[in-house]
Amino acid sequence: MKTAIVIGQGLVGACVALALQRAGLSVTIIDAGDEKAAASFGNAGHLAIEQTSPLASRANVLSLHRRIFTRGGPAGFPLRDISAWLPFGLKLLGATGAARFARGQHAMQSLLGQAIPAWQRLAARVQATHLIRTDGHWVVWESAASAQLGYSAWQAANTGAATIAMASASDLAALRAGFGAQPVAAARFTGTGQVVDLQALRQALQTAFLVAGGTLKHGRVRDAAQDVTMQDGAVYRADTIVVTAGIGASQILKRKFGSIALIAERGYHIEAAMDARSATPQGLPVVFEDRNIILAPFASSLRLSGFTEFSNASSPPDERKWQKLQMHAHALGLPIPAKHDRWIGSRPTLPDYLPAIGRHPQVRSLFYAFGHNHLGVTLAATTGELMAALVQNSVPSIDLTPFDLKRFQ
Numbered sequence: 001m002k003t004a005i006v007i008g009q010g011l012v013g014a015c016v017a018l019a020l021q022r023a024g025l026s027v028t029i030i031d032a033g034d035e036k037a038a039a040s041f042g043n044a045g046h047l048a049i050e051q052t053s054p055l056a057s058r059a060n061v062l063s064l065h066r067r068i069f070t071r072g073g074p075a076g077f078p079l080r081d082i083s084a085w086l087p088f089g090l091k092l093l094g095a096t097g098a099a100r101f102a103r104g105q106h107a108m109q110s111l112l113g114q115a116i117p118a119w120q121r122l123a124a125r126v127q128a129t130h131l132i133r134t135d136g137h138w139v140v141w142e143s144a145a146s147a148q149l150g151y152s153a154w155q156a157a158n159t160g161a162a163t164i165a166m167a168s169a170s171d172l173a174a175l176r177a178g179f180g181a182q183p184v185a186a187a188r189f190t191g192t193g194q195v196v197d198l199q200a201l202r203q204a205l206q207t208a209f210l211v212a213g214g215t216l217k218h219g220r221v222r223d224a225a226q227d228v229t230m231q232d233g234a235v236y237r238a239d240t241i242v243v244t245a246g247i248g249a250s251q252i253l254k255r256k257f258g259s260i261a262l263i264a265e266r267g268y269h270i271e272a273a274m275d276a277r278s279a280t281p282q283g284l285p286v287v288f289e290d291r292n293i294i295l296a297p298f299a300s301s302l303r304l305s306g307f308t309e310f311s312n313a314s315s316p317p318d319e320r321k322w323q324k325l326q327m328h329a330h331a332l333g334l335p336i337p338a339k340h341d342r343w344i345g346s347r348p349t350l351p352d353y354l355p356a357i358g359r360h361p362q363v364r365s366l367f368y369a370f371g372h373n374h375l376g377v378t379l380a381a382t383t384g385e386l387m388a389a390l391v392q393n394s395v396p397s398i399d400l401t402p403f404d405l406k407r408f409q
């Protein structure tokens with residue numbers, strides 16, 4: 001039996017490991033073991049197939065001045081982390097040309113087009129179909145002007161297989177009743193989805209992996225090439241090695257790929273433990289566009305998330321961002337008490353906002369899947385399926401060339 005090591009047990013690693021197991025490999029996952037630090041722990045659980053446009057776009061660059069944190073927006077560029085975000089930013093600028101953006105959007109559309117069916121297939125295999133909902137989400141606005149701008153921007157956008165329509169009067173009334181009358185207009189996406197309980201899903205994936213004979217080791221990997229070298233010097237061998245370590249991937253792959261411009265695009269959340277499925281109309285996630293936040297009504301918590309802070313993963317958190325989330329929660333009348341859980345974590349982001357899914361050009365046993373930025377939950381199951389095809393040398397269901405790391409060379 002061929003063997004594989006998967007480095008990283010976030011949602012991407014968990015899905016890759018299960019897909020390789022299903023392809024007949026004997027799989028070991030190695031993870032650093034701090035599960036709450038992973039982006040897969042603290043995200044909003046939104047299956048965001050509507051986001052086909054890479055965020056590395058001219059429009060986003062030109063409007064950035066309006067979205068800076070110090071001017072009330074979500075985007076933070078802490079001066080202490082300039083050595084991380086300046087080179088990243090310059091590469092991002094290089095990725096915003098019209099032709100490259102169009103190629104990226106086409107690539108993301110094919111990837112996102114498979115995302116929800118892939119989750120449904122995987123959820124059925126791990127007895128977790130009840131954890132994946134596919135009945136859309138709300139977007140709300142708090143002024144007539146922002147509603148007009150926001151709604152027409154979504155109508156003009158390429159939203160792939162998802163569609164948007166203005167909310168009915170009764171739905172808007174329910175949203176206003178739920179959120180201190182703040183929304184003045186709302187729209188409903190259909191075709192998008194949500195994970196009902198993230199930690200239950202992670203547990204279901206892990207249980208299925210272990211029951212099928214998988215091995216889980218805890219430890220920090222230093223380097224991956226033909227072998228996996230741990231921080232403590234231990235070396236592990238396998239026929240296939242896949243690096244799915246989120247923000248940790250660039251360090252692990254440095255020797256074989258050189259410097260990879262992966263940045264920690266950090267997000268924050270506050271949450272209260274509760275069954276929150278009735279905290280929003282129809283239990284759907286709500287995006288408050290004017291506030292740049294998303295409210296996730298999970299089965300075990302109510303979570304309010306936001307911010308994109310371009311930084312080093314290990315830099316100290318910015319207290320003001322949690323305070324701001326608390327202010328939003330208060331203004332919207334959310335049942336998040338003064339004493340709540342706070343979290344910060346790193347979206348693993350590459351300058352063109354496409355993930356990296358591929359194989360080393362010379363070390364043919366070395367594969368990678370990371371850099372899923374804002375879409376790692378959405379894309380985890382489909383990434384697993386694509387990686388299994390790559391490893392087995394069969395033709396993947398979509399063209400993976402746009403996701404190859406050689407695009408940055």
Ligand SMILES: Cc1cc2nc3c(=O)[nH]c(=O)nc-3n(C[C@H](O)[C@H](O)[C@H](O)COP(=O)(O)OP(=O)(O)OC[C@H]3O[C@@H](n4cnc5c(N)ncnc54)[C@H](O)[C@@H]3O)c2cc1C
Binds near residue numbers: 249266268379
């Ligand atoms: C606030 C916020 C909200 C978000 N909301 C959404 C959303 O609604 N929908 C969506 O699709 N995406 C969302 N995302 C993005 C999503 O969370 C990430 O893209 C996704 O979780 C990345 O998954 P991953 O498995 O690649 O990385 P991670 O979840 O970070 O997992 C990486 C794993 O690798 C391990 N690791 C790292 N380095 C090493 C090492 N050296 N040795 C061993 N193990 C290592 C870590 O321990 C970790 O377990 C959000 C992100 C944030 C921050």
